[in-house]
Structures are given as structure tokens and as C-alpha cells.
Amino acid sequence: MSGLKEFFTSITKGAPEQQPPRVCKNCGAEIAYPDYVANHCICPECGTYFRMRAVERLEATVDEGSFQEIDRKLKSKDPIKFPDYAQKLDKAEKASGLNEGVVCGTAKIDGIDTALFIMDSAFMMGSMGTVVGEKITRLFEKATAQNLPVVGFITSGGARMQEGIFSLMQMAKVSGAVKRHSEAGLLYIAVLTDPTTGGITASFAMQGDIIIAEPKALIGFAGQRVIEQTTGEKLPAGFQRAEFQLEHGFVDIIEERPRMTYTIAKLLAIHTSNVQ
Amino acid sequence: MAKADSITAYERVQAARNGKRPMGSYYIEHMIDDFVELHGDRRFGDDAAIVAGIGYLNRIPVTVIAMERGETIEERMKRNFGCPEPEGYRKALRLMKEAEKFHRPVICFIGSSGAYCGIDAEERGQGLAIAENLYEMMGLKTPIISVVVGEGGSGGALALGVCDTAVMLENAVYSVISPEGCASILWKDATKAPDAAAHLKLTSYDLLKFEVVEKVIQEDGKTEREICSALKKYILDEILRLRVLPTEELLDGRYEKFRKIGAFR
Numbered sequence A: 001m002s003g004l005k006e007f008f009t010s011i012t013k014g015a016p017e018q019q020p021p022r023v024c025k026n027c028g029a030e031i032a033y034p035d036y037v038a039n040h041c042i043c044p045e046c047g048t049y050f051r052m053r054a055v056e057r058l059e060a061t062v063d064e065g066s067f068q069e070i071d072r073k074l075k076s077k078d079p080i081k082f083p084d085y086a087q088k089l090d091k092a093e094k095a096s097g098l099n100e101g102v103v104c105g106t107a108k109i110d111g112i113d114t115a116l117f118i119m120d121s122a123f124m125m126g127s128m129g130t131v132v133g134e135k136i137t138r139l140f141e142k143a144t145a146q147n148l149p150v151v152g153f154i155t156s157g158g159a160r161m162q163e164g165i166f167s168l169m170q171m172a173k174v175s176g177a178v179k180r181h182s183e184a185g186l187l188y189i190a191v192l193t194d195p196t197t198g199g200i201t202a203s204f205a206m207q208g209d210i211i212i213a214e215p216k217a218l219i220g221f222a223g224q225r226v227i228e229q230t231t232g233e234k235l236p237a238g239f240q241r242a243e244f245q246l247e248h249g250f251v252d253i254i255e256e257r258p259r260m261t262y263t264i265a266k267l268l269a270i271h272t273s274n275v276q
Numbered sequence B: 001m002a003k004a005d006s007i008t009a010y011e012r013v014q015a016a017r018n019g020k021r022p023m024g025s026y027y028i029e030h031m032i033d034d035f036v037e038l039h040g041d042r043r044f045g046d047d048a049a050i051v052a053g054i055g056y057l058n059r060i061p062v063t064v065i066a067m068e069r070g071e072t073i074e075e076r077m078k079r080n081f082g083c084p085e086p087e088g089y090r091k092a093l094r095l096m097k098e099a100e101k102f103h104r105p106v107i108c109f110i111g112s113s114g115a116y117c118g119i120d121a122e123e124r125g126q127g128l129a130i131a132e133n134l135y136e137m138m139g140l141k142t143p144i145i146s147v148v149v150g151e152g153g154s155g156g157a158l159a160l161g162v163c164d165t166a167v168m169l170e171n172a173v174y175s176v177i178s179p180e181g182c183a184s185i186l187w188k189d190a191t192k193a194p195d196a197a198a199h200l201k202l203t204s205y206d207l208l209k210f211e212v213v214e215k216v217i218q219e220d221g222k223t224e225r226e227i228c229s230a231l232k233k234y235i236l237d238e239i240l241r242l243r244v245l246p247t248e249e250l251l252d253g254r255y256e257k258f259r260k261i262g263a264f265r
């Protein structure tokens, strides 16, 4: 838990062991933090998946000590001077311990060199403003230059409206970088976690060579309330969940969290074997 | 020229949404000779919210893809009030690929409150359809010119908006979210839409200043025909400029146009 230790000491001065227990929203179970991490941030009582923090995902995914973060310090300049946005950014920073909604870098996964981005919903629901767009674009550009596959863990409420048109245009910007990475013959695995919605679904979440979803994750373009209001129809059970997306042909695999790293490592290995 | 700030942002939004405002079909009719409409995505169906086909701009063969909401109420129902289903975006992409094959420039007309929000649209992959357009348009080896003629609503507009040159009519708007949506999320009050419109910076002059669009076509004090002919002249000049560029230069320019958009430190 060295990465967690570093993260938590940097934001709260407490070790992971001193983190407060996590409480399950579904069954109310109280889980000591080390047990919570050991159980892949899943409730041991009822099996509910908690939303993972980027640092927890990192710990669960990469080879110990192999992660090198890039662009950690990048921050938004509040491009349209939207009311209260600067204060919201400050608050999000303090609450999440991050400068923005995505963590990017390079690491080894089961010994294979990989570029990695992990979105974190604790920072303004992982919404995409120009920093999130820029960091992911730079990551794909770096991966293209260094011949690396990209693994992206996605969770986002969509575009960040406080950055207006700048935010919308990030969808095109990132798509361009994904396209160039793909044209270089490189692999991009998108892992969709709860929730993946709006402009993120309408861009890089759906552009992976392989798309993996976590069980029951909400994945969709339009918001459920918007659909109900627009059509007056009642939404069917399981609508826009990972299983719905698998059934309709939009994701390749639904993978349980405890097996996620194993599956990603296997996919990376298949793509890096060059035996003729 | 009218002062850019003499009209409020929300008045522009209302002008962009005006039911009498010319939409895609008008520009096709008045700008394109020998237009032949082509239908269907060859996957599932034909979406009437997007009118697409081929014809001439002056003497140059072009592919045109236009959002269209229709005029009569029957036509508006048929066209889903201009909100495309995934099939609409897939038809657009199919015809863009065809344009690439025959080296025809592509002209897109954008004017819609957004991609259709419905159960069926989700079942058929609305998110994927838009994502594929963004991805493929970034690499399409023929010039693309996008014109926002009405309301440019979010990802559903951007799905025809990846281009080499972006143009806006003066009273068109282009935004990440509708002012009503923004106001109801932020302030739980959709009646504050005029405030949201002002804060979102969604007018043609805002977007010109941000270098998200390259050109604003003046509307105030002009007739529809004058606007149309000024627009046609600009599109023609851009096509003549873009079509002689080597493909690599064209695509690098397109990548850079979007790559540079950001504000961070």
C-alpha cells in the first residue's frame, strides 16, 4: 500500500490504516479501510461496487513502484470565467486531494510497459474540462511517440459545463489523439466504470479497440431523467447498465473487479507477443 | 455592422431557434446545383433529421450533410424536430467516407438542439455513433467545412462539427449544454436560462474570439438571400484553398485546430 500511503499522507497526514471506515450505501455495512482495499473496494457483505479513487485503482492495477505520473500539476484557467467555478475548483481540489479529474502516467502492468489514465469521480464527478482533455490528449500523444498501449479507466458525468465550448471541443481533441495512436497500430483498452455518461460516452469511452465494463456500471449518452422527460416513457429495468450495453453489442467484456488486472494483463500480453 | 453586444446572448439563442429561420434544406436548395438526396445508413434505417446528398457548389462536386427540423408539424414529427438518431450520424459518416473515396469536399450544416434522447437511441448506440464520427472525421482525407446555421447543441452538433474550417451565422449559437439545462442543473431553475446563456459564452462572436470558429457571417440588416450568398462565397473560397493542400497538411491542420483549444496552467 505504498502508493496509498504516499497519497493519504500528502492530503490528510494520516496513514491508510487511519482512514475512516467506508460505509456501504446499499446495506450499511461498515468496512475498515485496509479490508476495503483488500476486497477491491467491494462491500464484503452485499457485493456492491464502490466508486474507486484513482489511487486505489492504481494500486490494484500496476506493478508496485512502476507508476510515473505526468502532468500532475496542470490546472484549469477558468476559460469563460463562469460564476463560482474558481471556488468550485478549489473545493474539489481540497476534497479530492487531486488537481483535476484524471491521473495520467506510465507504468508496468504484469511487466508490460503501458500508458495509463485513471479518472476520479471525487473531482467534480470526473467531468471533462480542458485539463482533463489536455492530459488525456498528451497521454495518447506520448504513448504514440513511445510505442505504448493505453489503458484508460473511465468514470465521468460528461463534459464540464463551467468551461462551456472549451469543454465540448475536448471531445474532438481527444478523439484526434486516439485516432493517431490507433493509426500507429497501438492498442487502447477502455475500462468503463460507474458512471460513464454524456460526452465521454460520445467520445473516447467508445473508441477503445477493446471495451471492458465493470458489472452494473451505468454507461450511456443521454441522462435518464432527460430521456424520461423527453419521451414520457418509463425506462426498462437495467437500462444503460453494463449488462444492457453488452446485450446491445457495445462492450466486449464485463469483468469482475477482482479479475480486472489479470484480464487487462492477458489482453496486453496477447498484443505484445511478436512470435511469427 | 451591428454591435456584437447590442443583442443579448439569450436573444441570439431565441433567434437561432426561431421556427421561421432557414435550416439545412434552405441552404441546399439555394446553394447546391443538381442536388441528389441519398438515404439511409445501410445498417438500420434512414433518419429524416439529417438530409444528405451530393451536388455542385458552383462547378465543384460536393457532399452535403445537413440537420433539418422541417416546417410543418407533420414534417417536424417525421424529422424528430431535427434531433438525429444514431442512424442519422451513421448515414452522415457513410456519405463522408464516400466523399473521401471520390475526393469531394464535405459541407455540414448544423442546427439542432442536440442528439435525440430516447430509449431506442440508447439501444442503438447514440454515444458510439457520435464517438465514431468524431474519430473518423479527424482522419477523413478530404476537406470538411462545418457551418452552424441554427442552434449548435452539444455532442450531437459536434458529430458534424469536426472540420478544417468552422463558420457560424451571426445569430447561430454553439454550446456544451442548453441554457435551460445549465440553469436547471446549476441553479435548479430553468427560468434563469438567460443568465446561463450569457455565462456560457455561446454566441458566434464569443466563438470567433475563442478561435473555435474561423468566420462569422453577418445577418443583422441582411436578407436571407444575401446571407446565403455571402456564406456560399466564403465556403467556395475555403474549398478552393483547402482542396489543393497535400492530405497530410490538411489533416495536420485539422488536428491542430482542435489540439490548441484549452486553457490551463
Ligand SMILES: [Zn+2]
Pocket (backbone or CB within 6 Å): A024, A025, A026, A027, A028, A029, A043, A044, A045, A046, A047, A048
Ligand atoms: Zn453492502
